[in-house]
Amino acid sequence: MNTIKVLDKEFNILLENDNILKRTRLIGIQMNVDYENRCPLFIGVLNGSFLFMADLVKEITVPCEMAFIRVSSYKDTESTGEIKEVFGLPENLKGRDIIIVEDIVDTGFTLSYILKEIYKQAPASVSVCSLLLKPDALKAPIDELEYVGFEIANEFVVGYGLDYNGHGRNLNHIYTVKTVASPLP
Numbered sequence: 001m002n003t004i005k006v007l008d009k010e011f012n013i014l015l016e017n018d019n020i021l022k023r024t025r026l027i028g029i030q031m032n033v034d035y036e037n038r039c040p041l042f043i044g045v046l047n048g049s050f051l052f053m054a055d056l057v058k059e060i061t062v063p064c065e066m067a068f069i070r071v072s073s074y075k076d077t078e079s080t081g082e083i084k085e086v087f088g089l090p091e092n093l094k095g096r097d098i099i100i101v102e103d104i105v106d107t108g109f110t111l112s113y114i115l116k117e118i119y120k121q122a123p124a125s126v127s128v129c130s131l132l133l134k135p136d137a138l139k140a141p142i143d144e145l146e147y148v149g150f151e152i153a154n155e156f157v158v159g160y161g162l163d164y165n166g167h168g169r170n171l172n173h174i175y176t177v178k179t180v181a182s183p184l185p
């Protein structure tokens with residue numbers, strides 16, 4: 001289905017699942033080279049990254065560990081930049097090679113906050129893998145953003161883990177919100 005409805009909004013297909021899995025496989029291959037002879041700790045940022053994290057780690061052949069954290073999420077479709085707290089961060093990150101797995105980087109506020117918390121524990125290295133990146137929305141460059149699945153336009157997306165007010169995470173593909181053309185003046 002190319003067009004779907006989630007709650008009150010209509011969405012058009014943006015990235016098909018096949019395409020997402022192909023890109024994920026390539027990222028995994030690159031990580032297996034980059035982390036040879038190391039044992040990275042993947043930290044998935046819930047809820048949005050759960051499907052991407054699951055598909056990504058299936059491609060990883062080096063020894064690795066996994067953990068999940070949670071940060072407070074935005075309401076509706078707007079990024080407010082307000083982050084309340086990070087929950088579930090492991091307390092033994094000293095000397096570890098960390099790979100943060102995100103669903104999407106929009107303004108980058110969430111990621112910057114998570115990075116700040118992780119650096120407090122003096123890890124050996126930190127890199128970030130985000131399935132999606134909205135380059136036009138990013139407020140400041142993030143050096144750790146080493147693996148990006150797809151760069152997308154500054155529009156709200158849903159599916160493959162990403163929600164619209166709690167709905168749509170189960171969708172296999174990623175969809176972008178249908179914009180209503182504004183009337184001519």
Ligand code: 5GP
Pocket residue numbers: 048073074079081102103104105106107108109110111155156157158162163164
């Ligand atoms: P940032 O802090 O970079 O602005 O936003 C990161 C978080 O905002 C993501 O982890 C995600 O939860 C949410 N977010 C940002 N853009 C979108 C979007 O287009 N769709 C959905 N579903 N969530 C988004």
